[in-house]
Amino acid sequence: xxxxxxxxxxxxxxxxxxxxxxxxxxxxxxxxxxxxxxxxxxxxxxxxxxxxxxxxxxxxxxxxxxxxxxxxxxxxxxxxxxxxxxxxxxxxxxxxxxxxxxxxxxxxxxxxxxxxxxxxxxxxxxxxxxxxxxxxxxxxxxxxxxxxxxxxxxxxxxxxxxxxxxxxxxxxxxxxxxxxxxxxxxxxxxxxxxxxxxxxxxxxxxxxxxxxxxxxxxxxxxxxxxxxxxxxxxxxxxxxxxxxxxxxxxxxxxxxxxxxxxxxxxxxxxxxxxxxxxxxxxxxxxxxxxxxxxxxxxxxxxxxxxxxxxxxxxxxxxxxxxxxxxxxxxxxxxxxxxxxxxxxxxxxxxxxxxxxxxxxxxxxxxxxxxxxxxxxxxxxxxxxxxxxxx
Amino acid sequence: xxxxxxxxxxxxxxxxxxxxxxxxxxxxxxxxxxxxxxxxxxxxxxxxxxxxxxxxxxxxxxxxxxxxxxxxxxxxxxxxxxxxxxxxxxxxxxxxxxxxxxxxxxxxxxxxxxxxxxxxxxxxxxxxxxxxxxxxxxxxxxxxxxxxxxxxxxxxxxxxxxxxxxxxxxxxxxxxxxxxxxxxxxxxxxxxxxxxxxxxxxxxxxxxxxxxxxxxxxxxxxxxxxxxxxxxxxxxxxxxxxxxxxxxxxxxxxxxxxxxxxxxxxxxxxxxxxxxxxxxxxxxxxxxxxxxxxxxxxxxxxxxxxxxxxxxxxxxxxxxxxxxx
Numbered sequence: 184x185x186x187x188x189x190x191x192x193x194x195x196x197x198x199x200x201x202x203x204x205x206x207x208x209x210x211x212x213x214x215x216x217x218x219x220x221x222x223x224x225x226x227x228x229x230x231x232x233x234x235x236x237x238x239x240x241x242x243x244x245x246x247x248x249x250x251x252x253x254x255x256x257x258x259x260x261x262x263x264x265x266x267x268x269x270x271x272x273x274x275x276x277x278x279x280x281x282x283x284x285x286x287x288x289x290x291x292x293x294x295x296x297x298x299x300x301x302x303x304x305x306x307x308x309x310x311x312x313x314x315x316x317x318x319x320x321x322x323x324x325x326x327x328x329x330x331x332x333x334x335x336x337x338x339x340x341x342x343x344x345x346x347x348x349x350x351x352x353x354x355x356x357x358x359x360x361x362x363x364x365x366x367x368x369x370x371x372x373x374x375x376x377x378x379x380x381x382x383x384x385x386x387x388x389x390x391x392x393x394x395x396x397x398x399x400x401x402x403x404x405x406x407x408x409x410x411x412x413x414x415x416x417x418x419x420x421x422x423x424x425x426x427x428x429x430x431x432x433x434x435x436x437x438x439x440x441x442x443x444x445x446x447x448x449x450x451x452x453x454x455x456x457x458x459x460x461x462x463x464x465x466x467x468x469x470x471x472x473x474x475x476x477x478x479x480x481x482x483x484x485x486x487x488x489x490x491x492x493x494x495x496x497x498x499x500x501x502x503x504x505x506x507x508x509x510x511x512x513x514x515x516x517x518x519x520x521x522x523x524x525x526x527x528x529x530x531x532x533x534x535x536x537x538x539x540x541x542x543x544x545x546x547x548x549x550x551x552x553x554x555x556x557x558x559x560x561x562x563x564x565x566x567x568x569x570x571x572x573x
Numbered sequence: 574x575x576x577x578x579x580x581x582x583x584x585x586x587x588x589x590x591x592x593x594x595x596x597x598x599x600x601x602x603x604x605x606x607x608x609x610x611x612x613x614x615x616x617x618x619x620x621x622x623x624x625x626x627x628x629x630x631x632x633x634x635x636x637x638x639x640x641x642x643x644x645x646x647x648x649x650x651x652x653x654x655x656x657x658x659x660x661x662x663x664x665x666x667x668x669x670x671x672x673x674x675x676x677x678x679x680x681x682x683x684x685x686x687x688x689x690x691x692x693x694x695x696x697x698x699x700x701x702x703x704x705x706x707x708x709x710x711x712x713x714x715x716x717x718x719x720x721x722x723x724x725x726x727x728x729x730x731x732x733x734x735x736x737x738x739x740x741x742x743x744x745x746x747x748x749x750x751x752x753x754x755x756x757x758x759x760x761x762x763x764x765x766x767x768x769x770x771x772x773x774x775x776x777x778x779x780x781x782x783x784x785x786x787x788x789x790x791x792x793x794x795x796x797x798x799x800x801x802x803x804x805x806x807x808x809x810x811x812x813x814x815x816x817x818x819x820x821x822x823x824x825x826x827x828x829x830x831x832x833x834x835x836x837x838x839x840x841x842x843x844x845x846x847x848x849x850x851x852x853x854x855x856x857x858x859x860x861x862x863x864x865x866x867x868x869x870x871x872x873x874x875x876x877x878x879x880x881x882x883x884x885x886x887x888x889x890x891x892x893x894x895x896x897x898x
Contacts (some may be wrong), residue, residue: 439758441896460894469888473836476897477811480818484576484810501810504803556796562806563799567779570794 191245192252198229199260200430206264211381216301219267223298232296236276240292251430251486255333258434264432267340271295271302275348278365282408282416287367291346303344305335305394306417312337313557315360316414320396322351322366324410327403329353329366331396331413341392342381344370354411363413367405374378374399386543388527415468429506433482436510437475443513444468447520458520467516474509481505497565500558506553507548514542576817582624589625593632611638611839612645612662619758620820623765627813628851630769630845630877633869636669637698637731639766640669640706643759647706647713651750655865660715660747666733667715669880670694673738678708678714680749688749696724696737697880704747708881710890713755714746723745731872753831757823759881760834764816764841771809771844774852774870778802781856785845792855801851809845815840829897835887842884 195398204222207214226232226307227241236242253255265272268481274294277287294300311318320333320496331351339346347368354362370379376397381389408416447459449510481502517538518525563569578586592604604610610625622642629638640894641727644667648660676692696705705721707714724739779802792798827833849871853860860867878884 198711418812437896444892465892466888467887469891470839472891472896473839474811474834475890476836477815477840480576480814481811483818487575488578490575498810501807505811556800559803560796560798562803563793565777566806567793567802568797569779569782569799569802570791571797571798572794 190246191249192256193200195231195253195256196260198231199256199262202229202263203260208266208292211390213343215390216267216340218262219265220298220301220463221351222263223268223296226295228571232272232298233276236292237280238298240280242322246303247486247489254430255434256312257333258431258438261438264435266345267301268295268298270339270344270348271300271441275302275346278348278406278416281419284407286404287407288511291367292478298347301340301344301518303338303341303342303370303392303394304531305338305346305347307337307348308334309336313554315417316363318352318363319354319355319401320349320351322353322364324403326402328366328400329403329406331366331368331399331401332426335394335396337363338392339531340390341370341379341394341474342390342470345428346370347394350413350417353413357411360414362411363417364410365389365413367407368399368401369405370394374401376400384544385546386540396447425429429482429502433475433478433506436506436513437479439517439536439541440468440471440475440513446517446538451522452524455522458522461532464516464520469511470514471492471509474505474512478502478506478509500562500566504549504555504558504562510548511545514538514545518542576814576816576821581837582620585621585622588630589628593628593634598635601603601634605638611641618820618824619761620817620824621815623761623820626762627769627772627816628763629869630766631773632769632875633733633773633866633873633898635698637666637668637702639759639869640667640698640702640846641665642762643667643669643708643713643755644704644706644715646758647715647748647750647755650754651748663685665704665715666702667698667704667706667726668699670705670716671697672707672708672709676709676741678707678709678712678746678749680712680751685748685750688712688746689830690714690716690741690744690745690746693738693740696721697729697876698735699737700735707799708756708759710753710756710886711884712749712751712753715748716741716746717745719749720744720756727796729876731869731876732871735871737802750866756833756882757834760838760887761816761819763877764819764834764837766813767838767841767845767874768809768812768816770870770874771805771812771841771848773801774810774845774848776865777867777870778805778848778852778855798855801855804849804894805848808848812837812841812844828877829894832891832894835882835890835894838882838887838889839884842874845877846871849874879888 192224202225211219221411234245234253235247235285238244238531272295273381276292279291306315308318308320337411347370349366350367351364351366352362353364376399380393382391382393383389448457450457485502521538525539529535529537566572589794596604599837607795609748614621645662648662669869673695674688679689681687702718705716707735720739724737727736727738729736782802783791785792816837819837822833824828853867856865858865859865
């Protein structure tokens with residue numbers, strides 16, 4: 184780390200201390216969108232959005248190390264979760280940079296960074312979860328248009344998004360990975376034939392959605408990459424979602440462990456003894472501290488691989504599973520620390536952590552973006568070279 | 574912070590690996606000494622030592638390598654404070670002591686010489702050692718082997734380790750250094766050995782799962798086995814990444830070096846025991862006999878778990894330290 188990097192860290196720290204919003208982030212709906220986009224715009228104006236993005240699309244073209252420093256300081260300063268900005272900044276943006284036309288890049292990238300566009304994903308279907316390539320939503324080319332019919336599900340924030348990264352099947356006769364196309368589908372205003380319906384999650388908020396397409400007609404200019412080349416578009420940008428983007432989650436998990444430790448040192452409600460006086464709880468808290476530290480070391484190793492090879496390789500799945508399961512262990516431990524207090528959901532209103540909501544949501548950590556079961560097969564086959572099971 | 578070995582470290586690890594593969598135990602010890610790898614006289618950092626101990630762990634090399642490297646670091650560290658204690662580091666061959674119960678060490682006026690020890694110890698690989706090394710969170714003591722009673726030879730869980738139990742009743746130490754620095758080094762190097770075990774058992778399991786066939790296909794094609802191997806890979810990765818990071822922090826004299834070292838010992842120790850256990854399950858009945866090395870990895874993993882601070886000591890230290898920056 185150079186002196187310039189250290190200066191960058193100090194600058195980031197000072198800016199965050201002065202600018203991180205203190206009011207709680209709404210947990211869904213239009214209020215959440217407005218909060219997230221106002222904060223994104225503020226980061227952009229301060230020069231902190233798109234740190235490693237090219238200058239011509241609104242970024243600063245700095246190293247991935249600077250991006251990582253920013254994520255670390257962001258999480259330490261208690262910056263809000265990226266929320267509705269996630270797909271645009273971490274997935275659609277990088278995907279367009281790799282595969283979009285110049286027109287698509289100029290139209291969307293600066294707006295994503297400025298907090299003017301919210302994106303949703305449109306990958307999973309009722310019949311295609313872990314086996315994503317089995318998806319069947321149809322895209323039929325008709326002159327200069329493509330006509331879409333089918334259903335997507337578990338799409339975060341589709342109800343309040345402007346655009347969707349949409350996978351459709353354009354060639355039902357080709358092998359399943361070869362007939363898929365990646366599209367930019369507008370969600371606001373809704374094209375005729377498109378409906379969005381929020382689904383309540385197990386932890387309360389309503390941000391997962393079902394999106395139904397009934398002969399939705401879009402111009403072919405919305406295709407990203409080649410027709411039938413969508414699987415390549417998806418898989419070549421997958422690694423971008425890991426790496427530096429995970430740093431923020433990891434630092435915030437470290438924060439969760441420290442917050443939990445502080446909670447465990449206080450007396451419980453009704454004058455119960457501090458939870459940490461129980462040897463088993465103390466042992467698990469110390470183990471959580473150790474495992475969060477090990478996760479950080481694994482992420483550094485992953486970033487080192489990215490710097491050397493341009494990709495974390497299939498080894499990226501190792502840290503991903505470790506991270507997801509550790510997140511679950513920490514939240515399970517929180518339930519045991521709370522004891523009878525876990526029965527009462529406190530909400531996030533007064534800046535407290537709602538451990539119960541975090542615990543419930545932690546079940547998604549080994550499901551979203553590919554279940555840990557599938558990830559284990561990926562490790563077995565692509566990292567360890569074991570024979571395929573499918 | 575680059576956690577992958579650079580070209581020099583790659584070469585260093587490869588050299589240690591080929592030496593370990595070629596040489597039998599007594600020859601290997603001599604070659605280690607000729608290369609100066611016990612002393613760090615070639616400018617070895619703790620990362621360099623860790624890379625070599627990872628190879629020793631992987632290959633289940635027997636002998637008092639760990640205690641000897643640590644003892645010579647102790648002599649060098651005390652020498653650096655100009656104690657007036659004369660001890661030739663290169664002549665020290667040390668055996669590791671594990672306290673059976675709290676051992677009391679009374680330092681005399683904070684001096685590096687003249688501390689006195691009382692308590693019951695188990696000594697590992699004491700045959701031929703000039704000294705016995707006791708490393709604790711509050712200090713490290715080097716005791717002349719001749720100053721201790723012979724003790725009772727007992728059978729060690731690990732058949733490749735010689736074990737003696739003895740009672741030190743007011744024995745003078747040749748050297749004493751207060752503080753936890755050597756305990757930190759010891760935790761990192763034991764973690765490096767444990768990482769080697771976690772990696773070697775992963776390798777043994779995947780090799781076996783690719784060739785052993787049941788129901789007409791390699792057992793590695795079954796998800797139950799494949800996913801167990803994936804879990805082994807995750808634990809091995811966590812173990813080595815954390816160990817390398819802790820060693821880097823020690824070399825850089827970072828304020829969180831002790832925290833990272835405690836973490837390395839906990840995470841790598843756990844990885845070694847759990848991977849060695851999974852390796853036995855993956856080998857089925859083959860793993861339950863001594864015709865396969867699976868049992869030796871498990872037994873060595875338990876030895877490493879109990880030396881250089883057991884898990885409970887490192888965990889309680891972790892709760893007492895501030896979180897790293």
